[in-house]
Amino acid sequence: MVGNYPNTFFLHTIAATGEKPIVFTAKELPVGLSLDVSTGIIYGTAPKAGIYKVEVSATNKSGTSTQTLELNIGEKLALTPPMGWNSWNVFTSDIDEKIIMEIADAMVNTGMRDAGYEYINIDDYWHADTREADGKPKVDEKKFPNGMKHVADYVHSKGLKLGIYSCASEFTCGRRFGGYGYEEIDAKTYAEWGIDLLKYDYCFAPWNRKTAIERYTKMGEALKNSGRSIVFSICEWGVRKPWKWGAAAGGSYWRTTFDIFDHWKGNNPFQLSVMQILKQQIGLEKYAAPGAWNDPDMLIVGNYGKGNATSARGKFKGLSDTEYQSHFALWCMLNSPLLSSCDLRNMNDATKNILLNNELIALNQDIEGKQATLVSKKKGIWVYKKELSDGVAYAVFNTNSKQKSFVVSELIEKKIKGTVKDLVSGKVVSNSGEAINLDAHQTFVFKVNR
Structure with a gap:
């Protein structure tokens, strides 16, 4: 989601990771804007006020990823945190x-x-x-x-x-x-x-x-x-x-x-x-x-x-x-x-x-734009909850100077079956009621999809 004032300079690079080269496409790009297909840079003069939904795709040898990019041309900038x-x-x-x-x-x-x-x-x-x-x-x-x-x-x-x-x-x-x-x-x-x-x-x-x-x-x-x-x-x-x-x-x-x-x-x-x-x-x-x-x-x-x-x-x-x-x-x-x-x-x-x-x-960068709330502080373990457009994220933060442990099922309202992934380390851990260890000052972040 990108904000821009009407009829002013516009510049946005489509975020896309993966092996290069990557080829970009954009469907229904407003008049006045152009796409560099080799870099994903969209540039030009923003159109009149309105919400424009552009289907952007990035393709490399591994395949194609497509998403909708919302151009919100109006009174606000920085619609996601800069x-x-x-x-x-x-x-x-x-x-x-x-x-x-x-x-x-x-x-x-x-x-x-x-x-x-x-x-x-x-x-x-x-x-x-x-x-x-x-x-x-x-x-x-x-x-x-x-x-x-x-x-x-x-x-x-x-x-x-x-x-x-x-x-x-x-x-x-x-x-x-x-x-x-x-x-x-x-x-x-x-x-x-x-x-x-x-x-x-x-x-x-x-x-x-x-x-x-x-x-x-x-x-x-x-x-x-x-x-x-x-x-x-x-x-x-x-x-x-x-x-x-x-x-x-x-x-x-x-x-x-x-x-x-x-x-x-x-x-x-x-x-x-x-x-x-x-x-x-x-x-x-x-x-x-x-x-x-x-x-x-x-x-x-x-x-x-x-x-x-x-x-x-x-x-x-x-x-x-x-x-x-x-x-x-x-x-x-x-x-x-x-x-x-x-x-x-x-x-x-x-x-x-x-x-x-x-x-x-x-x-x-989630488009819901909700800042996390600190929902729990017990024995030096801080738990943050962040509402997302497609779910909820939790951060479990050990403020202590020594290792502590926690159990996922004891921290959140919704029961999760199977495993959860720590978005910080990338590790996948069991959610069968086993304790997860956190080193001093370590944070464990996981997401629960709707």
Whole structure:
């Protein structure tokens, strides 16, 4: 399910994994849109408002897979949680044109694009020291010598989308020029550059909620009137409960916490651990819906304590692969935007396996758009339940620092015969009342079809 504003640029790559070459077809594609049959990239100008159901097929030597792709051309974007990558956690200020284009290449070459990842988001420090004389935003010409449109064109040629960063104040968090007072001119310029997403921060801005809502609403309106479908990411860290007003301000998703750091458990309120963030998501599920998502911050899978930001200058050494698996699985259950933040050019196999878990991604991208609810917390075993368009998913999460066990039939209402499959590990286990062991911080996810 893809959302887009009417009569604006449209770009979407059909997610399809398997042995190449793959040949794509699309039946009843609206006028104005074209399909690259060798890549699955649909591009062009979106039609007038309406819901268009397109039958898309992917064929390789193993056979053909067909599904219906719903194009919802109207007032909402990001009808499923956005998937992609963000530069901040690993690179902070050390970004340039070369790195961004290499990351785009890596997203294609690693199979991430085929799995549904599509956004390449440039965070802070893309800016020149000052704006142009006419007030337009200006890129750092040393970092981006060919300009931002050149980067956007390259990213788009890969079937991907480009995101950028600003702040609802005079300065960004990195003390580059912010967007406050320049909302219309910035939105128009971003559209001219070919930007597809804006992350809008809130450093150096008034603390009160009323002002925050006013500033985010002004940028939200400017983006909507820019002539381009630009997803709006609200990043005021959950302080003013944006889940209650973010959608009305034009946001497609909003941060619910301060920044995530590469550690499992901690107490620092400004260097949040995975466990701290999970606790802060409890009760927010009722505010999530297609086009309006809670964002518990980026994925730290594969950082291993190497990120410029997430390591806090070497303070945090990273998570174990088991913990990274749980982190990813639970973010999928929570309908979080799936924004990787590791160096995609240098991922190990464990990181790729986690980020490319198609069955977990399918839960996150389910068109029902229901965020999981924490339904049980007993003896350190947390159980999440997520309603799906074709069933229900459960996540059983061991928060303890030692191995624990559980029995599937004791956790869910519906009796399941035979076996269940752990969508995290891929293992199939018996459901005959036998206990299933979970290592410390391990998560077991299974689905019950209707």
